[in-house]
Amino acid sequence: MKFAYIMRGIPGSGKSTVARQLAPQLAIHSTDDLCMVNGEYQWDIALAPERHAQNLRNFVKSLEAGVNCVVVDNTNVKVQHYEPYVKAAREHGYTPIFVEMAHPTLEEATERNTHGVSREVINQMIMDWEPAQHCVTVAKVDAAYKIVKALQTRTRGMVFFAFGSGGALVLLTFLISAWFRS
Numbered sequence: 001m002k003f004a005y006i007m008r009g010i011p012g013s014g015k016s017t018v019a020r021q022l023a024p025q026l027a028i029h030s031t032d033d034l035c036m037v038n039g040e041y042q043w044d045i046a047l048a049p050e051r052h053a054q055n056l057r058n059f060v061k062s063l064e065a066g067v068n069c070v071v072v073d074n075t076n077v078k079v080q081h082y083e084p085y086v087k088a089a090r091e092h093g094y095t096p097i098f099v100e101m102a103h104p105t106l107e108e109a110t111e112r113n114t115h116g117v118s119r120e121v122i123n124q125m126i127m128d129w130e131p132a133q134h135c136v137t138v139a140k141v142d143a144a145y146k147i148v149k150a151l152q153t154r155t156r157g158m159v160f161f162a163f164g165s166g167g168a169l170v171l172l173t174f175l176i177s178a179w180f181r182s
Contacts, residue, residue, distance in 0.1 A: 002068050004059075004089035008076040008132070009101030010125045011113035018099060019073040027062035030073035031055040032115060056084050063092035070094065078130045098132060 005022050007015040019028050031051050055074070062070045070089070076082040082098075089096045103126060104112065110119045 002066070002092075002094045003070070004063070004085065004094040004096045005069070005071040006076065006082050006085055006089075006096055006098045007071060007073045007101070008082065008098065010075060010077075010103055010109050010122055010129075011115060011117040012109035012111070012122070013101035013104055014112075015073050015075075015099075015101050016114075018101065019071045022069065022071055022099075027059075027065075027067045027070040028073055029055050029059040029062065029071065032073075056088070059085060060088050060092075063088060063094060075125060077125050077128050079132060100132065103129075 005019070007019050009015040016030065016032075019030075031048075031054075052074075055072070059070060059072055072082070072085045074081065086096045103109070106119060106123055106126070109122045110117075113122070
């Protein structure tokens with residue numbers, strides 16, 4: 001089974017850190033990477049549409065190459081921002097997994113983001129944020145953990161899970177998906 005992780009979160013929320021943990025040395029696609037000029041981050045709003053389109057094309061190339069784990073590492077503030085990635089993933093036989101980072105405080109996000117995104121811009125992203133019910137969040141992972149513990153208790157420990165690199169997230173995503181479908 002092949003997975004496409006769709007990262008969501010404001011600047012400074014830890015998206016890139018988690019993306020690197022999900023797919024070390026594999027296909028991570030971030031529009032921010034396309035804004036690097038001579039080793040320096042240079043955001044240009046006029047170039048944003050083309051850079052986002054290029055990021056999607058790069059993502060699709062990884063899907064076409066059959067890379068087992070592909071990650072899009074963008075803020076994806078609105079559903080329309082990540083819908084093209086989801087559509088492409090599904091068209092290529094990938095299971096999309098949504099990973100939504102918890103919003104740090106405005107002060108933390110302003111301090112932690114590596115691209116100098118201003119407090120005002122981050123605040124506007126928070127105001128524009130469209131929550132998605134299908135994302136993996138800390139609260140959902142916690143709820144899935146409680147379900148697994150309850151299952152283990154009821155079956156007297158006969159439910160065993162192997163947690164390898166990224167396996168816990170995949171398993172919990174599967175459990176969450178099954179739980180929300182029921």
